[in-house]
Amino acid sequence: MRIRSLALRRAGVAVVLAAALPAGAAQAHDKDSVRATVTPASAAPGATVEVSVSGCGGTTGTAGSGAFEGDAELTGRDGGKYALNGSTKIRRGVTGTFDVTVTCDGHPHQGVGTVQVARHDAAPVSPVRAGGGGAAQLTTAASAEAEEAGPGTRHAVIGLVLAGVAAVAVAFRSVRRRRRSE
Structure with missing residues (x-):
């Protein structure tokens, strides 16, 4: 249970960072x-x-x-x-x-x-x-x-969000594998 909770928190942090980092960079370079x-x-x-x-x-x-x-x-x-x-x-x-x-x-x-x-x-x-x-x-x-x-800020945001989603999927998969082995 604790492992799944940690995995979910880490995946959530990855998604939040993926969404927040490009937005700050975009604001700095838009103007x-x-x-x-x-x-x-x-x-x-x-x-x-x-x-x-x-x-x-x-x-x-x-x-x-x-x-x-x-x-x-x-x-x-x-x-x-x-x-x-x-x-x-x-x-x-x-x-x-x-x-x-x-x-x-x-x-x-x-x-x-x-x-x-x-x-x-x-x-x-x-x-x-x-x-x-x-x-x-x-x-x-x-x-x-x-x-x-070339790729712009929108593409960077989409890429980072997809990376965050992939991180969540990997976290869930690792939790499911650990459950099966226990």
Whole structure:
């Protein structure tokens, strides 16, 4: 009887911890200040783009997107005060708006920016309006066309809850085996 009681308590603690830990982590990162800017804001497939990231502590990181050929390796000095910068190329054969995910401070920051990939087949026939420089601040809105959307907080919570349920099942099974052997 005592063994079953201990097993049930331990399994209950595992389930509570599984549900509580990701929630705290999600709150800490939902309101983080990491932002990514891609220059130019709209690029053609095959073009090289510059990625500038603010809000990361440390001096290195990576920026990835379904639009990029490979991750942009970000470097800089004291990411808390200054931006981290890197460059990468836009993949050929893609068009649309893609989310940018930045990995720094030991974890990913998903959807902290977007990059617009458009075909630039035609040259302008009139003067281009000056002023913006093409470096617009990227938004955090989720893109329906985003190809790169790794597991998020929701997936972590589900995984931990399932692990807790598995722990409860193992505890019950071990109690039943002990009963049979007694």
